[in-house]
Amino acid sequence: MNSKKLCMLALLGAALLPNIASGEIKRTPVAPTRIVWMSDTTGEYIKNPEILMNDFKGQVSVADNNCTVLRSNGGHQAAVLLDFGKELHGGIKISSGMRNSSRPLRLRVRLGESVSEAMSDVAPYHNPNNATNEHAMRDFDIQVPWLGSLECGNSGFRFVRIDLLDKDVDYLLRNVQAISVMIDDPEIGSFKCSDERLNKIWETGAYTVKLNMQDYLWDGIKRDRLVWLGDLHPEVMTVSNVWGKHDVVRRTLDFAKADTPLPGWMNGFSSYSMWWLLIHRDYYLHHGDMAYLKDNRDYILGLVKQLDECVDANGEEQMTGVRFLDWPTSEMPDVIHDGLQSLTYMTLDAARQIAGWLDDKEMDAVASKCMERMDKFNIKRTDASQAVSLCLLSGLSKDRQKDCGKLLDNGINSFSPFYGYYAVEALAENGHIDKAMDMISDYWGAMIDLGGTTFWEDLNYPDTKNAARIDEIVPDGKYDIHSQGGAYCYVGLRLSMCHGWGAGPTPWLQRHVLGVKPVEPGCKTIEVKPNLGNLAFAEGTVPTPYGPVSVKARKDESGKTVVSVKAPKGVKVNK
Known part of the structure; x- marks a missing residue:
């Protein structure tokens, strides 16, 4: 399947079930930290902008005349761009002061994960270099009341641009707050070491997933606000290592099962159904919830039988549905084949573990016989990091140090935030802790160096060499890594800058540096x-x-x- 069709499938996703209140979601007002840009610095069209930085109790008052004045006349429309200091999930609250006329005024609001996105116009998907209103509204017009407050928007953002749209008026802007909407659960897991850069990476991964722990465990808070099962594995590993057992994981896994009756593949991808089973194995290792494992036994057994039917008599996988590992390899059929061969073997091995815990002889027999066939098949051995990583993790590698050498030779130029996790996992499992830590520091650290406060959907590492920071107006001669980068379904500003699949270093540091593993x-x-x-x-x-x-x-x-x-x-x- 070509990349265009894959992109369309990614856009479709699956409709979410009605919200399930968790009792853990908290609304918190957040003040802006700085004014990044104004359409006017002379004082003619924007007066008293410093008031936007003042403390505000959240309540307008008839006695309060401390307002920023946005003025439009002639051909000038006043506009201001605010920075809230870090990526947030939620909306904004705009408070208006008392002006001469009580009629509502029109504003344009633009939310952005980068300065470039907040300064951009919305565009349809056929012009993907620009930002969109696809999964969340991030560019819209509103009417604001006289002497009152209005909340609007629900997306992932750090920057907000506000434009006054009405002509020949003065608008009294009392305050702009972001309204953060995320869980309020304390972090139980922690990590600290002598390398402050690694400490920051651990914290950033945890924060990335925390923002995505909404009614379900989403992949992204701007795009995709959806349940993607392969992407979910790094997130669930993060949740287990930071918050422990959490209801959002079960809600999400149950949603995926209900949404995908067998013989369907989750999200249309055979690999994502396999990740669902692998998540169940890891979830049970961490939390030991036997009742939950039994609840899913029939579906797991059905899935194992379905995988068995997709492995031929020679032990070669012949997976149906969309054949997919990650986006960078989506047009490389040999890499996908090698990766699916290893991922199938990994999944069947996990099924054997689950069968042992359940004392399920039928499940064990199906998985074991299929693995016996697969043991006789020799993988073609592409050198792509994604396939090599899975080959090492599955135990199918015939020369582990040679394969580790391929990962080291490929380096971080071949990484993606998703499968980069499995590359450093494979290296760590084979004694290359220092090299893996260096890769984590260089690759994930680069997003922080460029102003990121969460980890992104994608990063092509060579693009960082001349890139501007995402928290600044791009200087002349610098590369705009948000609007000019990306590929496949995340071209340009459509790229998500808070994507849960990028959080892998957080559980990795606890598993391999602290060395804590459930047995x-x-x-x-x-x-x-x-x-x-x-x-x-x-x-x-x-x-x-x-x-x-x-x-x-x-x-x-x-x-x-x-x-x-x-x-x-x-x-x-x-x-």
Whole structure:
């Protein structure tokens, strides 16, 4: 299937079920941190802009004359661009002061994840270099009341541009607040080490997923506000390592199952149904919810039988539906084939684990016999990082160090925020902790260097060399990484700059640097084997059903790693 058809499928997605209140969503007003740009700096059309930075209690008053004045006359329309300091999910609240006329006035509001997006015009999908109103309204006209407040918008954004549309009027703008809408649950997991850059990356990954934990676990808060099952795996790993067991995960997995009766493939992709099963394996390892696993047994068994039917007598996968790993490989059929071969094997192995926990002989037999056929098939061995990573993680690699060498040779120029997670996971599992940490620092750190406060849907690393920051007007001669970058369905400003699949380094740092891995379901037994690499120390916590496990690892004067572990009652620690 060509990239155009894949893009259209990604646009269609699946209709969300009605909202399910979690009791955990909190609304918080957020003040702007700075004025990025104004259409006028002479004071003729915008007066007292500094008032927008003043403290505001959220309530307009007849006695309050402290307002910014936006004036339009002749050919000039007043406009201002505000920065709220970090990516947010929610809308904005515009408060108006008392003017001579009580009639409503018209404003244009533009929300942006970057300065370039907030300064852009909306465009239809056939002009994808510009921003859109596809999944969330980020460019719209409103009417504001006299001496009152109006809330509008629901999207992902950091920047807001407001234009006065009415002619020959003075508008008294008392205040603009962002209204943040996200969970209020405390972070149980934590990570800190001697490298502040890695600390920031851990925090950014956690914050990225936190913004996407809405009524369901979304992929993006501007685009896509949808449930994409492959993309969900890095997010669920992040949730388990930061918040522990959370209702949003079950709601999302249950939605996907209800939305996709077998023999359908989730989101139309066979690989995404496989990721759904892999998520269930990892979810049970972390949380040990046997009742939930039993609830899903019939669907899991049906899916395993469906996978078995898609593996021929020679052990070669012949998956139906859309054949897909990630967007950068979407037009590389050999890479997709190698990747699906490994991903199928990984999924069947996870099914055997689940069968063991359920004492399900039928599930075990189907998965085991299929794996026996697959053991006899030799993968073509493309060198693309996505396929090589899955081959290593599945155990199908015939030369693990040679394959790791391919990942190292390809480097971060071949990365995507989604499958880059599995590349560093494969490297760590094969003893290349330092190299993997360097890749995380360079690749994910580059988004932070460019002003990102969340991780993005895509980053082509070579584009960073002459790129402007996303929190500034692009200077002459600099590359606009938001409006000029991207590919496939995320061309230009359609790119999501808060995408949950980019959060992989957060659970990676806890799993491989702190070295905390569940061994027995429900974390009844865990492994704690820190890998400091070139770090002087690392410490943090990982949630378990019994309470958090605390780990501290430091190098002494001789270079030996000294480890301290505090585990709650009920958790056995293997060192």
